[in-house]
Amino acid sequence: xxxxxxxxxxxxxxxxxxxxxxxxxxxxxxxxxxxxxxxxxxxxxxxxxxxxxxxxxxxxxxxxxxxxxxxxxxxxxxxxxxxxxxxxxxxxxxxxxxxxxxxxxxxxxxxxxxxxxxxxxxxxxxxxxxxxxxxxxxxxxxxxxxxxxxxxxxxxxxxxxxxxxxxxxxxxxxxxxxxxxxxxxxxxxxxxxxxxxxxxxxxxxxxxxxxxxxxxxxxxxxxxxxxxxxxxxxxxxxxxxxxxxxxxxxxxxxxxxxxxxxxxxxxxxxxxxxxxxxxxxxxxxxxxxxxxxxxxxxxxxxxxxxxxxxxxxxxxxxxxxxxxxxxxxxxxxxxxxxxxxxxxxxxxxxxxxxxxxxxxxxxxxxxxxxxxxxxxxxxxxxxxxxxxxxxxxxxxxxxxxxxx
Numbered sequence: 377x378x379x380x381x382x383x384x385x386x387x388x389x390x391x392x393x394x395x396x397x398x399x400x401x402x403x404x405x406x407x408x409x410x411x412x413x414x415x416x417x418x419x420x421x422x423x424x425x426x427x428x429x430x431x432x433x434x435x436x437x438x439x440x441x442x443x444x445x446x447x448x449x450x451x452x453x454x455x456x457x458x459x460x461x462x463x464x465x466x467x468x469x470x471x472x473x474x475x476x477x478x479x480x481x482x483x484x485x486x487x488x489x490x491x492x493x494x495x496x497x498x499x500x501x502x503x504x505x506x507x508x509x510x511x512x513x514x515x516x517x518x519x520x521x522x523x524x525x526x527x528x529x530x531x532x533x534x535x536x537x538x539x540x541x542x543x544x545x546x547x548x549x550x551x552x553x554x555x556x557x558x559x560x561x562x563x564x565x566x567x568x569x570x571x572x573x574x575x576x577x578x579x580x581x582x583x584x585x586x587x588x589x590x591x592x593x594x595x596x597x598x599x600x601x602x603x604x605x606x607x608x609x610x611x612x613x614x615x616x617x618x619x620x621x622x623x624x625x626x627x628x629x630x631x632x633x634x635x636x637x638x639x640x641x642x643x644x645x646x647x648x649x650x651x652x653x654x655x656x657x658x659x660x661x662x663x664x665x666x667x668x669x670x671x672x673x674x675x676x677x678x679x680x681x682x683x684x685x686x687x688x689x690x691x692x693x694x695x696x697x698x699x700x701x702x703x704x705x706x707x708x709x710x711x712x713x714x715x716x717x718x719x720x721x722x723x724x725x726x727x728x729x730x731x732x733x734x735x736x737x738x739x740x741x742x743x744x745x746x747x748x749x750x751x752x753x754x755x756x757x758x759x760x761x762x763x764x765x766x767x768x769x770x771x772x773x774x775x776x777x778x779x780x
Contacts (some may be wrong), residue, residue, distance in 0.1 A: 379651065384686055387541070390474060393649065394472075405678055407716070410440050417465045418566050419569060420566075422566060422569035422570060422572075422573055422657070423558075423561065423562055423563055423569060425573050426558070426561060426569065426572055426573050426576065427558055429573065429576040429577065430554040430558060430576070431554075432559070432578075433527065434527070434529065434546040434554055435553070435620040436498075437496055437527050437528060438528060442731060455472060455575050455576055455680045456483075456494055456525065456527070457469070457483050458571075458575040459557070459572050459575050459634075459683060460483065460492060460525070461571050462559060462564075462568050462571050463557065463560055463564070463568075463572070463574070464490075466485045466488045466490060467487060467488065468483040468484060468485045468490075468492065469483065469484065469485070470482065470483060470667070471483065471484045471491075473626075473664070473666070473667075474622055474623065474629070475599050475622075475629075476604070476607050476608065476611065476628070479509045479510075479513040479515070480493065480506055480507075480509035480513060480515060480522075481493050481506075481510070481515065481519075481522065481639065482494045482520070484519060486518060486556050486623060489518065489519050489520040489521065490508075490519060490520070490521040490523070490544075491515065491519040491521065491522045491523075492522070492523050492524070492525055493517075493522065493523075493525070494527065495524065495525070495526060495527065496526070496527045496528055497526075498526045498528065498529070498530045498531050498553075499531070500531070500535075500536055500537055502522060502533050503534060503537055503551060504536075504537050506522075506524060507522070507537070507538075507539060507543060507545060509542055510522055510543065511543060512543075514647070516542065520544055521544050521545075521550075522543070522544070522545055523545075523550045523551075523552060524552070525552050525553075525557075526551065526552065526553040526554075527554070528554065529553050529554070529555070530551055530552075530553040530556075530608060534547050534551060559584060565619060566575075569586075569592060589684075595718070595761075598717075599668070599716075599717040599718065602717045602720065603665065604613050605667070606670070606720075606723065607665060608780070609723070610630055610631060610632075610662075610725075610727050610734070611629050611630060611631065612629055612630065612631050613631075613737045618758075620758055621758050622762075623758075624756040624757055624758040624761065624762065624763060625755075625756050625758055626664035626756075627661065627662055627664065627673075627755065630662050631734075632662070632733050632734060633661060633662060634659055634661050634662065634733045635659075635660065635662055635672070635733055635735065635736055636657065636658070636659055636728055636731060636732075636733050636734070637657070637658055637659075637660060637672075637715070637735075637736055637737040638656065638657045638718060638735050638736070638737050638738070639656035639657070639737070639738065639739075639740055639746075640721040640722070640737040640738065640739060641656065642657055651730070654739075654740065654744060654745055654746070657746070659733065660672045660673075660674055660702050660713070661673050661674060663712060665766075666714060668714070668716045668717065668738070668748070668749070669714055669715050669716035669717050669719070669720070670714075670715050670720075671712055671713070671714050672708050672712070672713045672714075672715065673711065673712050673713070673755065674710070674711050675710065675711065676708065676709045676710040676711040676713075676714065676752060677689050677690075677708075677709060677752075678690050678691075678692060678695050678706055678707070678709075679706070679707055679708075679709055679752075679767070680698055680704050680705075680706055680710050680776060681705050681706075681707060682703070682704055682773075682776060683703055685768075685771055686771050686772070686773040686776055687767065687771060687772055687776065688708065688772060688773055688774060688775065688776035689772065696749075707754060708754075709752040709753055709754060710752070710753060710755045711751070711752060711769060712750070712751040712753055712764075712766070713747045713749075713750055714747055714748055714749040714750070714751070715736070715738055715746055715747055715748070716748045718741070718748075719739045719740075719741050719742075719746055719748070720736060720737070720738055720739075721737045721738060721739060721740045722737045723735065723736045723737065724737070751766050751767075751769075752766070752767050752769070753765055753766035753767055754767075
């Protein structure tokens, strides 16, 4: 019952509580309806943006492949990795960073035991070769499931593919193209849609019409070539290392556990020279290659973390006292220093006469530093079965202290 705005009798006045209750309920319904409409509009908007991004990717990769620029496909692996992680709620990583030219697959989640091949080649022959290599290299011991992502449009049917009985692979469900992914994406909540859209926008495919993006192609090809060259030089030549060790502590796959970082201006490796307060020659531990360069690690600091996840650095002398407060926890974070391929001028694998380690010559290009990024995190550990976990620097809260 809705109130007309006029009372004609005592009975009408007695209805006031019911009228108020009725109007409040109606207002709540209208509010919920408007909120749902806003969510639906935002969801539709995000899906359209993602659809447009995938259409651009398909068109661009097709053109690049027609020009035999197949290396450009690898440019998309990083973004596709993040998109698939978001869609399927898994934790894929580029297995080629664990072992160069990893057979049959490009991305793998060793905890959830699922692997993906990422390719622009949609032929039955390519699918069959991938499945054969998966079986031949006994990847079933690490992965229970393999799926194949076609960067573009897949064939209408795959009728001549032979699937081994031991292989968990469904031709109808496990060969996915952009349209299949979009069908799944449509069902996701707005929060995930925004993450997917952000991932696609951050690494848009390269086009040949725009001069700026042509420069990006050249830069990518240069960095990609350097990454392959460095991995071949720095990785051990045998397979004597334990695969599990490499998974949790990737430095095990390197020939040397340390390197010398030297400014390209300091060619004679003279000591005592500084570049904006940072030594132009120093020794440091290697950790891993990341998608854009080489990651180094060094000693870090203790931090205090509150129940809301905010954190700050803490003095070593306060650690034991803070540990007694159950509302706070203390972690030791290592420092991870990332040098991008753009900053690397050259490297020399000949061990230094005094230190006995290879040298990487770099530009001190960012505020007088050779790093593009400095991260803090908990180092991976084979013993504890944990992967490296980086801490969110945006949640640092200055002067965060435990109560006395």
